[in-house]
Amino acid sequence: MPSSDRYAGLVRRLFLSCTLSFLWGVCAFGADPPQEFLHVKTDPAGGVIATARVLFPARPEVVLSLLTDFPRWPELFEVRMRVVDVQIRQDGVITDLRIEHALLPGERRLVTESRMTANDGIVTDLVAGDFKRYHRVWKLSSANAGRETSADFELTVAIDSIVPDWLVAMATKRELEAHFRIVKEKARARAIIPGK
Numbered sequence: 001m002p003s004s005d006r007y008a009g010l011v012r013r014l015f016l017s018c019t020l021s022f023l024w025g026v027c028a029f030g031a032d033p034p035q036e037f038l039h040v041k042t043d044p045a046g047g048v049i050a051t052a053r054v055l056f057p058a059r060p061e062v063v064l065s066l067l068t069d070f071p072r073w074p075e076l077f078e079v080r081m082r083v084v085d086v087q088i089r090q091d092g093v094i095t096d097l098r099i100e101h102a103l104l105p106g107e108r109r110l111v112t113e114s115r116m117t118a119n120d121g122i123v124t125d126l127v128a129g130d131f132k133r134y135h136r137v138w139k140l141s142s143a144n145a146g147r148e149t150s151a152d153f154e155l156t157v158a159i160d161s162i163v164p165d166w167l168v169a170m171a172t173k174r175e176l177e178a179h180f181r182i183v184k185e186k187a188r189a190r191a192i193i194p195g196k
Contacts, residue, residue, distance in 0.1 A: 047158025058191035
């Protein structure tokens with residue numbers, strides 16, 4: 001093969017590669033935003049497992065500031081709760097909550113430790129209280145050119161009670177829907193009024 005033919009073949013392959021790369025970039029740029037979902041199911045080991053993807057109308061740092069404002073956590077939920085104590089430590093934050101729920105008589109105590117992860121995430125685990133299991137993970141990432149936050153959410157929870165898990169799963173789904181809606185509203189407000 002003469003060198004001019006080899007050169008022409010190389011140019012064609014390079015052109016094709018660049019064209020495909022350009023089209024891939026256009027498709028990725030014009031891609032639909034991450035799809036939101038919420039799945040809640042009973043766990044064979046006991047309790048409930050919830051997974052979700054939520055799109056918040058604010059940058060990740062705004063959403064993170066809401067989720068780590070521990071003394072004001074009750075404002076993010078429709079369920080009645082109060083903060084008894086918050087201890088900020090070098091390796092995490094211990095939060096002591098009292099939660100009132102229509103399914104359960106009186107208040108339930110939930111003591112958790114929350115830790116930041118390297119990739120703008122929060123992991124929260126059970127320390128003590130009226131729960132058998134509690135593990136929650138938020139993973140935040142930038143979406144829509146940095147104007148929004150795509151959040152992956154996981155929750156495993158088991159309450160120390162005789163309430164059946166299927167009923168807890170139904171209640172958890174309703175409560176998480178309300179929780180995500182409230183966080184969206186507050187994120188939108190903070191994005192409009194910086195520093196709020």
